[in-house]
Each structure stands twice: as C-alpha cells, then as structure tokens.
Amino acid sequence: MHAMLKTTEIEARLLTREPLMLFFSLAFPTILLTVLALVPALSEPAEDMGGVRFIDHFAPSVVVLTLALVALQGVPNVLAGYREQGVLRRLSVTPASPALILFAQLGLNFAMATISTMLVMAVGRLAFDIPLPHHMAGFALAFVVGIIALFGVGLIIAAVAPTTRAAGGMATVAYLLVIFFGGVMLPRFLLPDTITRLGAYAPPGVQALADAWTGSAPPQASHLLIMAGIAVLSAAVAARLFRWE
Amino acid sequence: MAIVEVKDLVKRYDGRAVVDGVSFSVEEGEIFAILGPNGAGKTTTVEIIEGLRAPDGGTVSVTGLDPQRDGGRLRQRLGAQLQASRLPAKLKVREALELYSSFYPDPADADHLLEQLGLSAQRNTVFEKLSGGQQQRLSIALALIGRPEVAVLDELTTGLDPQARRATWDLIERIRDTGVTILLVTHFMDEAERLSDRLAILDGGRVVALDTPGGLVARVDTEQRIRFKPSAPFDDRLLTTLPHVTALSHRDGQVLVRGNGDVLHEVTSALALNRIIAHDLRIEQATLDEAFVSLTGRPLDS
Numbered sequence: 001m002h003a004m005l006k007t008t009e010i011e012a013r014l015l016t017r018e019p020l021m022l023f024f025s026l027a028f029p030t031i032l033l034t035v036l037a038l039v040p041a042l043s044e045p046a047e048d049m050g051g052v053r054f055i056d057h058f059a060p061s062v063v064v065l066t067l068a069l070v071a072l073q074g075v076p077n078v079l080a081g082y083r084e085q086g087v088l089r090r091l092s093v094t095p096a097s098p099a100l101i102l103f104a105q106l107g108l109n110f111a112m113a114t115i116s117t118m119l120v121m122a123v124g125r126l127a128f129d130i131p132l133p134h135h136m137a138g139f140a141l142a143f144v145v146g147i148i149a150l151f152g153v154g155l156i157i158a159a160v161a162p163t164t165r166a167a168g169g170m171a172t173v174a175y176l177l178v179i180f181f182g183g184v185m186l187p188r189f190l191l192p193d194t195i196t197r198l199g200a201y202a203p204p205g206v207q208a209l210a211d212a213w214t215g216s217a218p219p220q221a222s223h224l225l226i227m228a229g230i231a232v233l234s235a236a237v238a239a240r241l242f243r244w245e
Numbered sequence: 246m247a248i249v250e251v252k253d254l255v256k257r258y259d260g261r262a263v264v265d266g267v268s269f270s271v272e273e274g275e276i277f278a279i280l281g282p283n284g285a286g287k288t289t290t291v292e293i294i295e296g297l298r299a300p301d302g303g304t305v306s307v308t309g310l311d312p313q314r315d316g317g318r319l320r321q322r323l324g325a326q327l328q329a330s331r332l333p334a335k336l337k338v339r340e341a342l343e344l345y346s347s348f349y350p351d352p353a354d355a356d357h358l359l360e361q362l363g364l365s366a367q368r369n370t371v372f373e374k375l376s377g378g379q380q381q382r383l384s385i386a387l388a389l390i391g392r393p394e395v396a397v398l399d400e401l402t403t404g405l406d407p408q409a410r411r412a413t414w415d416l417i418e419r420i421r422d423t424g425v426t427i428l429l430v431t432h433f434m435d436e437a438e439r440l441s442d443r444l445a446i447l448d449g450g451r452v453v454a455l456d457t458p459g460g461l462v463a464r465v466d467t468e469q470r471i472r473f474k475p476s477a478p479f480d481d482r483l484l485t486t487l488p489h490v491t492a493l494s495h496r497d498g499q500v501l502v503r504g505n506g507d508v509l510h511e512v513t514s515a516l517a518l519n520r521i522i523a524h525d526l527r528i529e530q531a532t533l534d535e536a537f538v539s540l541t542g543r544p545l546d547s
Contacts, residue, residue, distance in 0.1 A: 002347050003347045003348050005347075006343065006344055006347035007344065007347075010336070010340055010343070010344045013340065014333055014335055014336060017335040017371075018335070082333065085330075085331040085332075085333075086327065086329060086330035086331050087330070087331065087332060087333055089297075089327060089330055090327055090330045090332070090387075092297060093295050093296070093297060093320060093323070093324075093325040093327065094320055094345060094348045094391070095317065095320045095321050095348045095349060095391075096347075096348040
C-alpha cells in the first residue's frame, strides 16, 4: 500500500515536469470550447440544428477529446517509453511489481480527465450558459465506463507495440479514429447516419455522454452495457498481452 | 551451505541452449565473478538467479529460496543492478531512492547510502543530467537500499572512463566489507582479476573454469619474463644454467630472462651471490588473459 502511494506520488511529480502534456490534458479541451463559443454563430441557436446551439451540441464531443487525450496519448506513450528504457524491468527485480506504475498512471490520468471535464463544464456553464448535464448520474456512469474502455484500448496498444515510436504511431491512429467517431473533427450532426450509429459503440461512447448531457432521457442501457463489455474485454486482453520488457 | 547454489542450469532460446549445464556456488560474503565474452550466457544465468527468467532445466537456490517459487520473498533479500536499465529521465536521485525505499520493510538510510556512493551532491539532480558513472552509482544504490544479503551487479563499468572504473571497484570492495555477498557479471578481465575472490569463466553457455583468479593463472603454465639492468656485466651462463630459466637475451643494456616456476627466486639469488644488483627490475607474469586463452582457445575480446 505504502509502495502504491509512493509510486503514485512520484509519477505525479514526474507528470508536473512535463508541462506540455499537463497543459494539453487539463486546459486544451476547455480552451477549444472557449474558442468555439466565442464565435457568435456557434453560440446562437441555429435553424438547421433545430434551434439548438452548436456549442451545446458539441460539448459532449469535447469530453470525448479529453478522454482520448489521456487514454490514447498520455498513458500508452509513458508506459511504452518506460518499458523501452528498462524502467519496468528494473522494478521486476524489486519486491514491488511494475503493475504499480501502471495503476499509478491510470489513476493519475483518470484524475486529470475528471478535472479537465469539470473545468469544461464549469467554464461552459459560467461563461457560455451551457447547462450542466441533465442526468449527472448517467453522465458519470458513461464517463467511467467510457474512460475504462479507452484505457483498455490504450493499454493494448502499449502492450503490442514493439517500440515507443510504434506505440506512438498506433496510438495516434486510434486517437484520430476515436475523435472522428466522437464528433470532434466533424460535429456529429454532420456525420452520416451509419457513422453516428457505429460511433455510439466506439469507445468512449459519445452517444451515451450526449444523451446524459443534453438529451431528454438518460443514456440507453444498451449503450452503457456494451461499453462496459468493451471495457472489461479490452482490460482483460491488455492484461494478457502486456509485457514488462 | 553456500548462499547461492546453481546446479546444471539450462536455458534455451529458439532451440539453442544459451545456458548449457552451468553449475557453481557462491559463498556468503565473497565477491564471485562470472566472466566471459558477450553471448556466453552470463546475463541469462544471473537473470534466472534473480527470478526474471525461468530455467528450462537445473536448480537454483538463493539464500535457500527458489527464485521462481519464492520470488516475492527472494526479492526482499536480493538487490540487482541490471545491465542497460534506465530510470525516468526527469526523476531526481533522492526521489528514486524514496521510491525504492518504499518497497522494503527495513530499508537502509538513503542519505547515508548516497554519501557512501558519492552522490550526496546530486540529491536533486534529475536522472538524465547525471554522468554515466553517477547513473551507475545510483543504480548500485537502488540495488542496496533494501539491505540485501546478495547483490547482483551486471556489467558494472561498461562505458565508464578508467578513473570511474577504479572508483567503482573501490566501492564494490567497501560494499563487500559490509557483509553483502556480491555476484558480479563482467566481460572485463581486469575487473574480474581485481575484484573477485573466486570466479567462473563462462563460454558458450558452459562453465569452462571455476577457481580463484590466482588459481586459474597458476594452472596455466606460461612463462615469466624478468627484465633488469645489471650493475655489472656477467657471464650469461650464470643464469642460463639455472633450472627454471628457459632463455636469456640482451638489448640496449637490458637483460631479459624467460623462465617458469621459481625462476625469479633463482635469478635474484644467483645475482645476489655474485654481488650484482638488478636495477629497474621488471617482472611480467601470466595474466588471466593468458589463462583464458589457454582454457578456451581464443582471447576474451574476440
């Protein structure tokens, strides 16, 4: 336990020494939302969107961006880098397990994603009247299940990539796919129907997040259950495949 | 009982036996070196001892524990410094020690350890800013922070300048003096010769020789070469008739005597009896290098 806390503390300190990564994970999603919200056309109700404001429609996608940043750019790169340098292997000859670093990274990144999302919500609410999620509990559930699924994907990439460079490349591809399906590149209402339907099941599950935030009903149980299944499956596969060296 | 016992160890990769029936034991409190060229199976052998790899055959016992079955308990008593293993670039020296300290129930005092290793001034330096020698010393510190009974050091001085190497050797001897048993893996002849109480020479996955450095050298019947400048001329036959002298030559006023066994004693006695002083006396003896060639048929560096 002591070792787990110490590892998390040290990993947190190391995180603060990478200001660029910290900035991206914590501030960028909020900055993106702010920049968009400052465009008049996007913060006024739009006729072709059924009277909804663009930034209200887009907010859940900002959450997808946040989750993708930590799970697919943060964690895999750090772990693959550690593995390549022999950091994880060095731990294998101590009483502690290299898994401590893995859990520390996941915990810290989960915390960063949560803080970042709360920042998005706070700024959105206070500065641009974007309402807080209608179904907070459903949102939290979708958030947790979605991030675990994404972590699983990120860990599988870190597990199978032979080098740090390969991990970075594969992770970036996954990242781009996730934010595409998440409606970050092109807003969801502009995506073809098939993509939107597929996107509901792509981690982290933008549809569930959107339903909970701006929808009139809580997220669909099927969406949540399938995402939970993906989360469990990807975590199991990652655990099976991951090597410490 | 020996603190480390290895019997008939076998490890195969792709059907090839990288470790092919290795046996040796290490006594408590000694420095035991495993010497051999690259690819001899040295690192694989110690990785099995550390519990990082599972053997395909044979048995290993470290402080009475099996590295595979009792890995958790063993890792509390064994410290290892791994070849080419780095730490996170921005990790500070004292943070590394804090972290590793937290893994053990009764760790050594980190500041004291840093002092012993000459790293006190680098407490707040990040890993990537340390010199090669400092990084090695930090790695040794991390291997020792848990107060291990056995420390495994793999390729300790590779890439270090001569001064750093000698400083590291002094350090290892001081550590041994505190009662830690040291298992040293090296491909440097001088390192094995200088540090080890006993050593095993590994070649092609097999133990080619197992002895003290002196014992190995003595096994090899190579000649000794004695050079000196005599204070007065003398008849060559004064020395060439000695039983252990095999050859004598002159060059630029210097005499070179080749011989074996007790030749040195015989030569100096003969010279003394005839009141000849041997100035600038130099003796070259068989070295571990020559012993290695003799035992394996090729030089260590090939």
